[in-house]
Amino acid sequence: MKFLAMPQSHADGQSGALRGLSPADSSKSPAATIFWLAVHAVCCLGSLVLGFRFSRLFVFLLYSTSPMLRATDKTTTYDPIVLLSDPSQSPVNQSTPHVAVGRHGIQVRPWPHPEPVEVMKAHQIIERVQREQRAQFTAKNPNPRSLIVITPTYVRAFQAMHLTALMHSLMLVPYKVVWIVVEAGGVTSETALLIKRSGLRTVHVGFKQEMPEAWEDRHSLEAKMRVHALRIVRDKNLDGIVMFADDSNIHSMELFDEVQAVKWIGAVSLGILPHSTVDESDQAVSKVMDESNSLIPIQGPVCDSANQFKGWRTDNGSPNMLGGATHVDDRGSPLPGKLEWAGFALNSRMLWKHAEGKPGWVRDLDSPNWDNDVDSPMSLLKDISALEPLGNCSRRLMVWRLRVEARPGTEFPKGWLIDPPLGIPAPSKRTPWPDAFPKLPFTENASSDEEEINQHPTENRRHETETAKPQLLRREPVEN
């Protein structure tokens, strides 16, 4: 819109200048005025033919006797193009008119785009500033310990999404990270390629069993995978703080700062997401929801008034709220285990066979029957009062547990790239839940060979727990 106005104003400026010039040149013969009229007529005809406004600037420049335009004389390597220029810059100031009032040109350099060298320099500046900020304002441990992060994973549709998110969180951690990825079903190159991009030190091991379908079995298999990883920590004598980061969880950066305070074993509060899958457009339900269920269910240690560990709070949410899925195929989200691993952090020396100062209440990893009975790191302790609650006695939520999976058999575009770009989104092969989606306006106008869309009014693949209405990428007529 502005650019349309530009030639207008340009022309106005020009016409003003022209008019300004002609009285001064009235000493010229009438032939000159007739000449200008002829030029004007030609330009009008020309613009009629060409279809856009033909600027008289060109003609004016050719025949103008007075130099204008370059008000500034710069010795830099380029001359800025002045978008608007008015030769009648009138300094109204009285004494030493250093800064002039009146119309000024808008200086634009010939290539008004970012220079890569400067962008790099700016990023270096930002990096330096952020380092300084961290050094000054975060109350930091002078000797931070490295973190050993254990993640059980397996190949499935959402693996790339989850792992990439976790990977980026770990890449942002300002401490040294050793990432142990245990993969169900054996090591695969897909996972290996994904985690290689992190640039962290990774230990990628396979676990012989495949991931089962039922959520409960998954929980126990994941526990076994984590114990397997703990054995690796013990065998390699890795030193640091062991954390359990499930690939679909959401971690706050403060969590990684907080676990540095662990002496032997600590726990933080875990928020359980999603905390509702009930359709919120149903007003009656939402009213009930607001009253009783507006808080996120939390799992974590509870302290008494002396900030000593007292017991657990496992507010795991009611099955109604979470949809009570038992199978990956189901719509809701699975209930969390009694005590999720993600909320715990251990000192790796606790697992070593021989460590100085190792407390007596730690069970050995190889003790009999431990394998089958373990559902949380608490089983490692003979004495649960040794637990240290972290995060201001876990009043702060720094990690959220989320279990979101695509339905098995769903096909996702390779590398999350859709090529060629979808004009009209194609439906998924399987019929999703028929009452899930509203009739979308564009489906009424769909062409005849897309009748399927009308029958299965859907679009992008959705995972089970999505409650928001699907977002469409509609091609709208572009107006310019």
Added chain:
Amino acid sequence: MRAWLWVFAVALVGSFAQSLGAEQRAHTERISGSAGDVLEDNPVGRLKVYVYELPSKYNKKLLQKDPRCLNHMFAAEIFMHRFLLSSPVRTLNPEEADWFYTPIYTTCDLTPTGLPLPFKSPRMTRSAIQLISSKWPYWNRTEGADHFFVVPHDFGACFHYQEEKAIDRGILSLLRHATLVQTFGQRNHVCLKEGSITIPPYAPPQKMQAHLIPQDTPRSIFVYFRGLFYDVNNDPEGGYYARGARAAVWENFKDNPLFDISTDHPTTYYEDMQRAVFCLCPLGWAPWSPRLVEAVVFGCIPVIIADDIVLPFADAIPWEEIGVFVAEEDVPDLDTILTSISPEVILRKQRLLANPSMKRAMLFPQPAQSGDAFHQILNGLARKLPHHKSVYLKTSEKVLNWTAGPVGDLKPW
């Protein structure tokens, strides 16, 4: 001999202790301007101010008519009055006063949209001065040389929002000897008198405090600006508003990822400033803006694009060391200029900005705190004392022309 040994030992210990202290990582730095280390001076005891009692039509009635005057960026005049009424520098005995204050709210005549109209301000000022010169002898004694006025409007005591017209009018002739406390400051400009005190515009302190984010939030925006680039209502052709500088910023950097600039009104404006390294403070219709205050409070280095501008408390605050000054003609090179500043210089500027006395000096908190803008104004007035003997005029030396100025201004108010 022994004495020399002792002296040497003491000197050694002393220097050792000093170096220890300096080694501690300071994340602020002391600020001292051309007048010395004066930001934290206490004006109490250094001057006395007498506040004239004017009828409420000059102040309170205006405020009652439109309470919006308390929230806009010209509210400093009202808060200064309130501060002086209850300040220890106030004296009820005019004979011992060093400075005289006339409480008139010249910027409290607002349009429905909230912009102040300065058209009646010259008449109001003239009427007030006529009143104080007839009721008290102190104005005539010096023709106002020991009086000060707070004129926070766009172009100060020129009382117009358009620069050309303001320049034509010039400073009100009755105020030629008085000290003006104003937000406008530009060198070699008619509307900035010698000896004026430049102050920051009013920005609501509580509102800014309410939007503070944790200090360790990393600053990830390189350059930040929110505001108009073109003023299509008042300057449809372009080229007048901001002398084309804001438009140049937009045209040159609108697709540069380092520049987060737009005309949006985000709700997270204050939070975003705290996540930025540089904040642009270009001129608009007048060279000053509350952006400078906001940038200082939020620790974002101000990039001042206004030729010849005089910044607030320029003798107490060394602005060249704190902000970055870019000439308007250099705007197309802004990215080169900013990226070529070395990180050490940037960190030093941030340390200076982090100094709490710097932030306090820019604000007008209620109730007043030590080191705030009110105190800086009083410090500035105190630095101008003692008045030179020549200000006390004899009758033959009176030069004030009471009838100068446009005819419309001579009408009684």
